[in-house]
Amino acid sequence: xxxxxxxxxxxxxxxxxxxxxxxxxxxxxxxxxxxxxxxxxxxxxxxxxxxxxxxxxxxxxxxxxxxxxxxxxxxxxxxxxxxxxxxxxxxxxxxxxxxxxxxxxxxxxxxxxxxxxxxxxxxxxxxxxxxxxxxxxxxxxxxxxxxxxxxxxxxxxxxxxxxxxxxxxxxxxxxxxxxxxxxxxxxxxxxxxxxxxxxxxxxxxxxxxxxxxxxxxxxxxxxxxxxxxxxxxxxxxxxxxxxxxxxxxxxxxxxxxxxxxxxxxx
Amino acid sequence: xxxxxxxxxxxxxxxxxxxxxxxxxxxxxxxxxxxxxxxxxxxxxxxxxxxxxxxxxxxxxxxxxxxxxxxxxxxxxxxxxxxxxxxxxxxxxxxxxxxxxxxxxxxxxxxxxxxxxxxxxxxxxxxxxxxxxxxxxxxxxxxxxxxxxxxxxxxxxxxxxxxxxxxxxxxxxxxxxxxxxxxxxxxxxxxxxxxxxxxxxxxxxxxxxxxxxxxxxxxxxxxxxxxxxxxxxxxxxxxxxxxxxxxxxxxx
Amino acid sequence: xxxxxxxxxxxxxxxxxxxxxxxxxxxxxxxxxxxxxxxxxxxxxxxxxxxxxxxxxxxxxxxxxxxxxxxxxxxxxxxxxxxxxxxxxxxxxxxxxxxxxxxxxxxxxxxxxxxxxxxxxxxxxxxxxxxxxxxxxxxxxxxxxxxxxxxxxxxxxxxxxxxxxxxxxxxxxxxxxxxxxxxxxxxxxxxxxxxxxxxxxxxxxxxxxxxxxxxxxxxxxxxxxxxxxxxxxxxxxxxxxxxxxxxxxxxxxxxxxxxxxxxxxxxxxxx
Numbered sequence: 127x128x129x130x131x132x133x134x135x136x137x138x139x140x141x142x143x144x145x146x147x148x149x150x151x152x153x154x155x156x157x158x159x160x161x162x163x164x165x166x167x168x169x170x171x172x173x174x175x176x177x178x179x180x181x182x183x184x185x186x187x188x189x190x191x192x193x194x195x196x197x198x199x200x201x202x203x204x205x206x207x208x209x210x211x212x213x214x215x216x217x218x219x220x221x222x223x224x225x226x227x228x229x230x231x232x233x234x235x236x237x238x239x240x241x242x243x244x245x246x247x248x249x250x251x252x253x254x255x256x257x258x259x260x261x262x263x264x265x266x267x268x269x270x271x272x273x274x275x276x277x278x279x280x281x282x283x284x285x286x287x288x289x290x291x292x293x294x295x296x297x298x299x300x301x302x303x304x305x306x307x308x309x310x311x312x313x314x315x316x317x318x319x320x321x322x323x324x325x326x327x328x329x330x331x332x333x334x335x336x337x338x339x340x341x342x343x344x345x346x347x348x349x350x351x352x353x354x355x356x357x358x359x360x361x362x363x364x365x366x367x368x369x370x371x372x373x374x375x376x377x378x379x380x381x382x383x384x385x386x387x388x389x390x391x392x
Numbered sequence: 393x394x395x396x397x398x399x400x401x402x403x404x405x406x407x408x409x410x411x412x413x414x415x416x417x418x419x420x421x422x423x424x425x426x427x428x429x430x431x432x433x434x435x436x437x438x439x440x441x442x443x444x445x446x447x448x449x450x451x452x453x454x455x456x457x458x459x460x461x462x463x464x465x466x467x468x469x470x471x472x473x474x475x476x477x478x479x480x481x482x483x484x485x486x487x488x489x490x491x492x493x494x495x496x497x498x499x500x501x502x503x504x505x506x507x508x509x510x511x512x513x514x515x516x517x518x519x520x521x522x523x524x525x526x527x528x529x530x531x532x533x534x535x536x537x538x539x540x541x542x543x544x545x546x547x548x549x550x551x552x553x554x555x556x557x558x559x560x561x562x563x564x565x566x567x568x569x570x571x572x573x574x575x576x577x578x579x580x581x582x583x584x585x586x587x588x589x590x591x592x593x594x595x596x597x598x599x600x601x602x603x604x605x606x607x608x609x610x611x612x613x614x615x616x617x618x619x620x621x622x623x624x625x626x627x628x629x630x631x632x633x634x635x636x637x638x639x640x641x642x643x644x
Numbered sequence: 645x646x647x648x649x650x651x652x653x654x655x656x657x658x659x660x661x662x663x664x665x666x667x668x669x670x671x672x673x674x675x676x677x678x679x680x681x682x683x684x685x686x687x688x689x690x691x692x693x694x695x696x697x698x699x700x701x702x703x704x705x706x707x708x709x710x711x712x713x714x715x716x717x718x719x720x721x722x723x724x725x726x727x728x729x730x731x732x733x734x735x736x737x738x739x740x741x742x743x744x745x746x747x748x749x750x751x752x753x754x755x756x757x758x759x760x761x762x763x764x765x766x767x768x769x770x771x772x773x774x775x776x777x778x779x780x781x782x783x784x785x786x787x788x789x790x791x792x793x794x795x796x797x798x799x800x801x802x803x804x805x806x807x808x809x810x811x812x813x814x815x816x817x818x819x820x821x822x823x824x825x826x827x828x829x830x831x832x833x834x835x836x837x838x839x840x841x842x843x844x845x846x847x848x849x850x851x852x853x854x855x856x857x858x859x860x861x862x863x864x865x866x867x868x869x870x871x872x873x874x875x876x877x878x879x880x881x882x883x884x885x886x887x888x889x890x891x892x893x894x895x896x897x898x899x900x901x902x903x904x905x906x907x908x909x910x911x912x913x914x915x
Contacts, residue, residue, distance in 0.1 A: 168568045169539070284445065313444045313595040315639035340568040343641070384573040386598035388642045390626055457819055476819055484812035488834035498820040549816065 127158035130301055130334060131180070136193035138175050138184065138358075146190070149175045151358045153193070155336075157302065162328055162335040164349035164366065166342050166381060172358040173338050177304045179203075180336070181220045182210045197302075215242040219295035223307035225287035229279040236275035239263065239294045246298055262293045265330075267323055285316035289323065296327060303327075304336045309344060321348050343385045346370055354378050397470065398557055398589045399456070400432040404465035406448075406455050406613075425451040426463075426613045433557075433606075435470075436587045440604035440621065442594055442636065448613035449593045453559045456591070471557060475550035479562035481542035485534040491545055492516055492530035498552040519548040523578060540571035544578065551582070559591045564599060576602055597640040601625060609633045658913065662906025665899055669719060676716030684709065684717040684870060693886045702892040705875075706882060711892050714870045719896055721871040725786055726851035732790025733851075734844050737797025742828045744798070745805030756802070759795040767792035767850070768857050775863045785863070789854055793847060800843050804836035838911065845908030849901045856897055872897050 136153035139146045150172040157163055165173040178184045180195055182202050195202040197218070200209055219242070222228045229238060239259045243250055250258070256275070263271035266289040279287055288308060295303055305324065309317040321344060328335055339345055345352055346366055353363040354377065362375040373379045406426040426448045433439050441449045454460040456467055457476050478484040485494060495516040499507040507515070517527050523544040534542055543563060550558055560579065564572040580603055583590055594600050600607055600621070607624050609617040609632065617630040625642065628634045637643065653659055681701075688708035695703050702711035740759075744752040762770065767789070774788030808814060809832070817831050833840075856873030870878075875893040883890050 168570060314597065315444055315595075315636060318639040318641075340570075342569065347641075380570055384570040386573075386576075386596075386602055388598055388601050388625070388640075390622070390642070459815055459818065473819075473821070476816070478812045478816060480812060484816050486813040486817070486831055486835065488837070489831075497817065497822065501821045501823065501826065503821065546816070549820070552820075 127161065129156050130159050130197070131155070131157040132194070132196040133176075133180065134194045134196075136176060136179060136195065137191065138172070138179060139190040141188045141190060149358055150179070153360060155180075155353065157334050157336065159301070160328065160332045160334055161351065162324075162337060162349045164345035164352040165336065165338045165355060166340065166345050166352060167355035168340055170357075171355040173355045174306050176355075177220070177306055177336060177338050180302075181218055181304050182214055183220070212246070215295075215300075216246040216298040217300050218302045218304065219298065219300040220304040220306060221288070221291045221295050221308050223310050225284055225291055225311065226279075228291055229287055231279050233278075234275070235263075235277050235279065235282070235290055236260075238279075239275075239290065239297055241294065242298045258297060259293075262297045263290070265327070266290070266293045266296070267319070268293070284312050285319065288312060288316075288320055292320075292323065292327070296331070296333070299331060300333060302334050302336065304338070306338045307340070308337075310339070310341075317344065324348060341385075342370075342381045354381065395434040395436070397432050398435050399470070399591075400466070400468040401452075401456070402430045402466045402468075404429040404452070404455065404463060404467065406451050406460060406463040408451075408462075424613065426455070429465075429610075429613075429615055431608060431615065431618060433589060433591070436583075436589055437605045438583060438590045438592055438603050440592045440594065440600040440607045441610060442597055442600050442607060443610035443616075444595055444636075446612075447610040449610050450561055451613075452610075453561050453591065453593055457559055469557065471555070473553070473555060474557035474559055475553075475555040477543070477546050477550050477558065477560045477563045480566050481539050481546055482566070484546050485542055487534055489533075490530065491532055491534065491537070494534075494545065495519060495530070495549055495552060498549060502553060515552065519551055522551065522582065523548040538571075539567050540574060543567060543571075543575055547575075547578065547582070551586075551588075554586070555588065557589045557591070559593070561593045562595070563592075565594065565596070572599065579603060597625075597636050597642060601642070609636065653910070656910045656913065658906045658910030660910075662903050662908075662910055665903035666907065669723075669896070669900055669903060672716055673720045673723060676713075676720055680710075680713040680716050682710035682713045684713040686710075693882060693889065695886065696888050703886065703888040705878065705889055711875075711889060714875060715872070715893055715896055718870040718872040718875050718893060719900070721782070722852055722855055722873070722897075722900070725782060725789070725855045725871065726848050728786035729789040729793055729851040729855070730844055730847050732787065733793025733847060734797050734840070736790070737794045737799075738801045738833070738840065740794065741798035741801030741803075742805050742833065745802035746809060746824065746828050746832065752802075755798075759798055762792075762795045763799075767796075768854055771854065771858055772861070772863060775858070780863055785855070785858060789851060789858070792854070793851065797843065797847065800839065801836065804839050805832055808832045808835050842908045842912040845904045845911065848904040849908075852897065852900050852904070872900075 133153060133155040136150055138150040139148050153176050155163065165176065167173045179191060184191065191203055193203065197213065202210060236256065236259050239262060240255050243255050243258065260271045260275055263274055268274045268286060268289055282290065309320050312320065324335060325348060327333055337345065337349055349366050351364065352366045352369050354361050354375065356377045362369060362373065362378045369378060370382065373382055404426055405424060405428060407422040408425050409422055429452060441452065443449050453476065455463050457474050496512040499512045499515060516530060520527050520530065525541060525544050537545065564575050567575060576599065579590065582588065592600065592603055604621045606619065607621045608615055609630065611632050617624060617628065617633045624633065625637065628637055686709060691704050691708040693704060693706055694700055700710050700712065702715060705711055740755060744755045770792040771788040774791060775784055778784045814827065814831060817827060822831065855871060856876060859871045859873030860877040862877065872893045876890065879890040879893065
């Protein structure tokens with residue numbers, strides 16, 4: 127399998143207060159083409175921080191980052207802003223937890239889905255762009271894409287908005303999609319649908335996915351490999367099935383125990 | 393012997409004012425959120441209300457506790473003043489007040505009896521033990537607590553005056569899975585220990601199964617299915633129930 | 645914990661600068677209550693319009709009075725008027741704003757339209773009208789400026805109350821059986837004290853400026869007693885012959901406004 131992203135020794139430190147706070151320590155991740163990797167952990171475990179760093183979204187001054195994030199021959203931690211920006215939203219896309227706030231309320235859905243095309247591929251004509259957006263909306267399972275294209279975010283339900291977010295992230299056909307707790311704010315039924323959708327996009331378009339969640343059962347449905355994080359450190363990683371059936375670290379065991387058990391026969 | 397009822401809801405219709413009023417339309421149209429909901433609840437049982445967001449489960453809770461008074465139908469309660477735990481522990485504690493103050497507030501406004509300062513403090517400390525938080529936390533502000541700790545405080549506030557009926561509106565949906573499990577355990581313990589009747593509202597059928605005696609499935613403001621939890625999970629009658637069970641990964 | 649927060653506040657550069665400026669002005673005012681180099685109303689025909697010297701560190705005015713003493717006295721008057729204005733404006737404004745915001749409905753509609761109407765006048769114009777009805781003098785000035793400041797406070801508080809009113813914690817408190825007034829004053833107002841504090845400090849600014857403006861127009865404090873604005877108005881004819889006479893009270897006004905502005909900004913950024 128071809129490795130498209132190689133993160134080694136990633137270390138993130140906050141310098142907001144007097145004593146520096148370590149958010150992530152010795153984070154390693156190798157992502158193969160077409161692979162789905164899950165990162166699991168509680169809030170504050172550093173899982174979102176690592177993902178934001180990979181997406182190049184941690185650029186505040188009070189943060190110190192060391193290590194390497196290699197993508198297409200560039201180190202995303204040290205490369206210039208222009209290179210980074212050429213990847214962002216085009217080769218590496220990200221979707222967030224809160225579908226209510228990550229869409230701009232005063233812009234039509236179509237405009238928002240097309241945004242990354244406008245930035246990275248200005249050569250594409252307007253009509254072409256619209257066609258691509260509508261195709262993408264269809265791909266994420268919004269059947270009335272022609273109408274959704276002209277709607278505003280408040281006219282859509284939470285699940286539909288998350289689909290729109292995915293469409294906007296996927297329209298440039300990125301190599302890597304980072305999904306930061308994409309289903310946490312959604313109902314269980316909708317959660318299952320979004321997971322199915324991510325699976326389908328991975329299968330059909332070959333996009334590698336980094337799936338971040340606090341819910342191990344969701345991760346087990348979707349990911350081939352899983353990384354378990356606690357307090358900024360990786361405590362366990364490996365093949366999802368193995369980690370699930372033979373957890374080594376006590377924290378992983380705790381996470382597995384937290385999944386509600388349904389035993390209908392007893 | 394049949395157990396006594398604590399709550400009986402019959403023919404409940406709840407309306408919401410339509411906020412999107414057109415400038416020149418004279419009629420103030422109302423949107424109906426609940427359609428003819430009827431059920432009753434036995435003393436000391438846990439009734440789960442499950443369904444997707446927008447199905448009217450929160451509306452029902454709000455009508456029962458009396459936040460929304462705009463309804464038709466009957467809500468009979470054996471005891472007064474049910475208490476409620478809200479979904480988002482980050483919004484349901486007043487950020488300007490210390491935990492101790494928040495816990496004592498229900499006693500300060502108690503119309504049934506007067507609580508002295510010492511009694512209030514003592515009760516607050518008792519409750520902190522019940523919800524398994526250190527007493528030292530009474531002097532903290534909500535912002536210094538984690539989500540799970542906040543939700544414990546919310547449960548504590550609700551329990552201060554020993555209510556007979558507690559409504560928990562998605563109390564764990566905003567929390568991490570491990571914390572969810574802890575809060576569920578706390579609720580189960582409190583239920584066993586004090587015999588409080590609990591209405592547990594959730595969209596997650598996996599969580600519902602752990603705690604409830606009866607389950608009521610709702611969709612679009614109507615009750616789709618009602619029955620003993622195990623029975624409903626084993627032999628779901630409505631297709632919507634089946635759909636929810638499949639989504640939660642529960643299949644026989 | 646509290647101590648920590650306080651330390652953090654003092655570290656804030658805005659608070660530091662504002663505090664130093666206000667400290668100097670307050671010191672000047674407090675010293676002025678007990679001792680002034682000269683009687684602020686004492687005239688001296690032989691020392692008219694003198695420049696800055698060791699004898700008169702801010703010079704003298706057209707009647708030979710010591711400008712520094714008059715500035716000391718005038719700052720006190722100006723500050724008192726500003727404080728009075730804010731007490732009336734913020735007090736009444738907070739009560740009106742919180743009640744209308746909390747209860748809503750007809751009271752809210754009517755009060756807010758009245759306040760809109762008051763807003764349509766510049767506050768100085770409004771104060772002018774009130775002064776011309778009730779006569780000239782500093783109590784009238786305080787009351788009229790106070791009334792002129794009510795609308796902006798009512799607006800701010802109402803907006804904040806509306807924001808808080810629908811939070812879960814308010815609904816939670818209602819379930820406990822908290823009464824309406826307890827809800828407003830104990831549950832909601834503590835949450836808006838930050839916004840209120842910074843708008844009070846900004847309001848102070850406007851009050852200082854409004855007092856100066858009104859005194860400049862001749863409806864403020866009356867001669868021979870000085871407020872800073874009155875001094876500015878007296879001094880304007882000598883702007884070119886004796887600039888120090890205009891500049892000294894002017895600079896003190898500017899410093900006072902800056903001091904309040906820095907403190908306000910600091911408190912706003914505190915959290």
